[in-house]
Amino acid sequence: MNCIDFVKQHPDEKSCIQHFRRIKEEKGIVCARCGHTSHYWNKAHKSHDCKKCGYRTTLRSGTVMESSKLPYQYWLYTIYLMSMTKKGISAAEVQRQLGHKRYEPIWTMMHKIRAIMGLRDDKYEMDGVVELDNAFFKTHNDESSDEPTKRGRGSQEQSTVLVMAKVDPKPGRPRKHKKPSAFRYVKMIVIPNSSSSTMNDTLSTYAKPEVVIKSDGWRGFNKIKKVSAKHIKNIVPPKE
Structure with a gap:
């Protein structure tokens, strides 16, 4: 409207x-x-x-x-x-x-x-086809803390977020340079770590068991098949 x-x-x-x-x-x-x-x-x-x-x-x-x-x-x-x-x-x-x-x-x-x-x-529970990814957002770090700051994954300056996007296929024939699916709903969950058990626990909480998961080949998603009907990996080779 x-x-x-x-x-x-x-x-x-x-x-x-x-x-x-x-x-x-x-x-x-x-x-x-x-x-x-x-x-x-x-x-x-x-x-x-x-x-x-x-x-x-x-x-x-x-x-x-x-x-x-x-x-x-x-x-x-x-x-x-x-x-x-x-x-x-x-x-x-x-x-x-x-x-x-x-x-x-x-x-x-x-x-x-x-x-x-x-x-x-x-x-709201995710169903159908869901694209999965992880993201890292900069968060406030208590400068008064004596704990040394880590770099990369696990850093105190980053919060790990699991991103779930429900997608629906677009009607009609696929067109060149156009994605064959459209985003319908996005859910972002802050998680304590990037382990596969945490990923599975979070997904099982917010998605239905019959969900089909699409993700990259990151190791944290290796056991997603246990809590989903199907897991489709899209592994992108590193740039030379």
Whole structure:
């Protein structure tokens, strides 16, 4: 959905409230007091009230917006921006776009959204064809430590990350200079080391057993076949 379509569908606070209400009703509401599942909409309090005991479940209750006083439109628009912006977006920029006076509430809102996105990401299991690779990212090194700094793999200045990319084949005939598959989803997991046992444990946690793995010939991936249906190695010879 592009920005124009988003604004057309959610032009004001009322439409955003209706959006969140529809999602909650489709998911189903269970009374926290008596367990009854039949409710009526209380427009004045923006809540679903239990038809049996009268217990009130607010629209924000049980969501990332709970206890927040920011408008629903802020939340929906910020979720849209964070989901659709490829290079990320700062809290200062979101504050500017929303026209909000204070920075802190916007930062807190975005922090909560990122946390929820992370929880949802953890529940996603890789399946189908997954390309596997490892990466190393520079991290902060405590200069006050007396421990000598290592170089290369195992260095205190690097964090090891297992990168898993789900790929789907592109429809139609393969074209020259074009990849035959497209990335659909990427998961990056920080791991304590690069051993094959760590790789297998991580993969079995985040991927289904029937997954097909594609990787290079690095030795840390040598035992991947134990936790996958198939392991395809693409060994690239060293440059002369």
